[in-house]
Amino acid sequence: FTGPLEHIGCCCHRIPTSYKAGMRVPGHIYASDAMLETIRKDQAPDQVANVATLPGIQVASIAMPDIHWGYGFCIGGVCATDPEEGGVISPGGVGYDINCGVRLLKTNLYLDDVKHHMRELVKALFYTIPTGAGRAGRYKFNPVETRRLMGEGPRFVIDRGLGVARDLDHTEANGHIDGGDPHQVSDHAVKRGAEQCGTLGSGNHFLEVQVVDSVFDADVARAFGLELNQICVMIHSGSRGLGYQVCDDSLASFRNCPVKYGFELPDRQLACAPVDSPEGRKYIAAMRAAANYGFCNRQLLMQQAREVFAGVFGRSWEDLGMEQLYDVAHNIAKLEEHTIEGKKKKVWVHRKGATRAFPAGHPEVPEAFRAVGQPVIIPGDMGRASWILVGSQGAMDKTFGTTCHGAGRAMSRTAALKDGVGRKIDKELEHRGVIAMASSRNGLAEEQPKAYKNVDDVVGVVHDADLSRRVARMRPLGVIKG
Numbered sequence: 001f002t003g004p005l006e007h008i009g010c011c012c013h014r015i016p017t018s019y020k021a022g023m024r025v026p027g028h029i030y031a032s033d034a035m036l037e038t039i040r041k042d043q044a045p046d047q048v049a050n051v052a053t054l055p056g057i058q059v060a061s062i063a064m065p066d067i068h069w070g071y072g073f074c075i076g077g078v079c080a081t082d083p084e085e086g087g088v089i090s091p092g093g094v095g096y097d098i099n100c101g102v103r104l105l106k107t108n109l110y111l112d113d114v115k116h117h118m119r120e121l122v123k124a125l126f127y128t129i130p131t132g133a134g135r136a137g138r139y140k141f142n143p144v145e146t147r148r149l150m151g152e153g154p155r156f157v158i159d160r161g162l163g164v165a166r167d168l169d170h171t172e173a174n175g176h177i178d179g180g181d182p183h184q185v186s187d188h189a190v191k192r193g194a195e196q197c198g199t200l201g202s203g204n205h206f207l208e209v210q211v212v213d214s215v216f217d218a219d220v221a222r223a224f225g226l227e228l229n230q231i232c233v234m235i236h237s238g239s240r241g242l243g244y245q246v247c248d249d250s251l252a253s254f255r256n257c258p259v260k261y262g263f264e265l266p267d268r269q270l271a272c273a274p275v276d277s278p279e280g281r282k283y284i285a286a287m288r289a290a291a292n293y294g295f296c297n298r299q300l301l302m303q304q305a306r307e308v309f310a311g312v313f314g315r316s317w318e319d320l321g322m323e324q325l326y327d328v329a330h331n332i333a334k335l336e337e338h339t340i341e342g343k344k345k346k347v348w349v350h351r352k353g354a355t356r357a358f359p360a361g362h363p364e365v366p367e368a369f370r371a372v373g374q375p376v377i378i379p380g381d382m383g384r385a386s387w388i389l390v391g392s393q394g395a396m397d398k399t400f401g402t403t404c405h406g407a408g409r410a411m412s413r414t415a416a417l418k419d420g421v422g423r424k425i426d427k428e429l430e431h432r433g434v435i436a437m438a439s440s441r442n443g444l445a446e447e448q449p450k451a452y453k454n455v456d457d458v459v460g461v462v463h464d465a466d467l468s469r470r471v472a473r474m475r476p477l478g479v480i481k482g
């Protein structure tokens with residue numbers, strides 16, 4: 001990308017509307033000067049400019065410092081559209097893995113309690129929790145049950161003893177997005193989802209045992225129930241084959257929308273439909289149902305982790321203090337109220353590889369955290385670190401209540417794979433104190449730490465830009481990967 005990136009204040013760089021024909025708003029990319037060089041090597045900034053042409057887009061097409069190329073929209077992208085100005089909904093702005101997201105589970109164990117059990121623990125997790133593309137799980141639902149599960153979210157499985165009601169209080173939207181309609185989800189998608197709920201999925205998805213390595217904000221950490229040397233479990237997965245199929249189905253139905261509704265797109269992958277159109281309404285209903293499935297998938301993954309810990313440590317999960325800190329989506333579109341140029345508006349906020357980060361006092365922040373702000377969970381990579389942040393007001397003012405979602409890829413999968421030839425990544429990780437098990441050796445190479453940016457740098461940017469603030473840094477001890 002050789003276009004203009006004008007520095008406009010703290011860590012924010014603007015692509016002016018003059019850059020490309022049809023841009024309705026500027027692009028805003030949050031990054032440090034050092035990161036900009038890497039970002040320019042990719043087509044992602046052009047994608048930010050493309051998104052700025054979408055009908056009804058508000059304020060700016062925004063990208064986070066974990067930005068990299070994605071289908072149509074970049075990963076790390078945020079855009080909000082106003083239905084009253086012909087605003088559109090776009091599956092590419094949500095991503096194929098609808099409601100991919102992260103959940104953090106706390107324990108009352110400390111580093112000394114687990115350090116001699118890590119291999120046993122990781123093995124038990126790996127052999128209990130299904131990993132890898134297309135893998136089926138131990139929970140089977142028939143199509144009718146799968147549709148009910150999509151309607152209700154995790155409450156459906158909690159009612160069957162797989163978790164407790166308080167898990168819902170600590171899940172974005174209480175694990176249930178209103179307006180989801182499982183009957184708008186194709187039979188094919190339901191079939192794919194029926195046997196995959198409670199499975200991790202491929203490559204980038206993981207379940208990781210981590211230790212709190214440093215605490216940056218003691219007050220917020222206390223409110224979150226986090227302290228130094230405490231053991232936590234981070235879970236990253238989405239809506240599996242079901243979400244993928246919902247996305248694919250909708251892309252097919254959106255193909256003729258530009259002609260039908262009279263707008264032009266600079267890239268076919270930006271396929272979209274007006275929010276208030278039959279195509280748009282159908283996708284929204286199906287996407288919300290798939291999102292509920294995603295929350296349910298992470299609920300079942302968490303429950304399996306609780307059972308494994310109970311088996312390894314010979315105590316119940318309740319006794320081990322395995323309470324959920326929070327669960328937050330990073331691939332989703334939601335109708336939210338935001339203040340734009342002094343006016344309150346309901347807009348469709350698309351977050352694709354971006355995390356909601358609401359500040360203290362926001363009614364959607366669970367009561368337990370309302371005084372400090374929403375917990376934000378940021379995975380980094382399996383060798384270095386991950387983070388817990390807290391939402392802040394700057395996000396409401398500048399990014400529709402949004403921050404980054406991870407470190408973001410620094411190398412393509414192919415480049416990372418090539419780089420891993422002849423190496424034993426699991427042994428390298430072991431030398432760094434991390435036990436890793438994966439369903440594919442190639443997967444480990446594609447996912448090796450240096451395939452990602454340094455998450456500390458990414459978090460530094462969102463902290464400095466006041467999109468969210470540092471609370472605690474976690475170091476990996478053991479990980480299972482797809």
Ligand code: 5GP
Nearest residue numbers: 204206379380381382386406407408409452
């Ligand atoms: P995505 O949803 O974009 O595939 O991944 C989100 C983020 O997860 C990535 O940007 C990366 O920073 C992080 N990540 C990927 N694999 C791992 C892992 O094995 N462990 C940790 N802690 N983070 C990871």
Ligand code: MN
Nearest residue numbers: 097100237238
């Ligand atoms: Mn995913």
Ligand code: MN
Nearest residue numbers: 100101236330
């Ligand atoms: Mn993800």
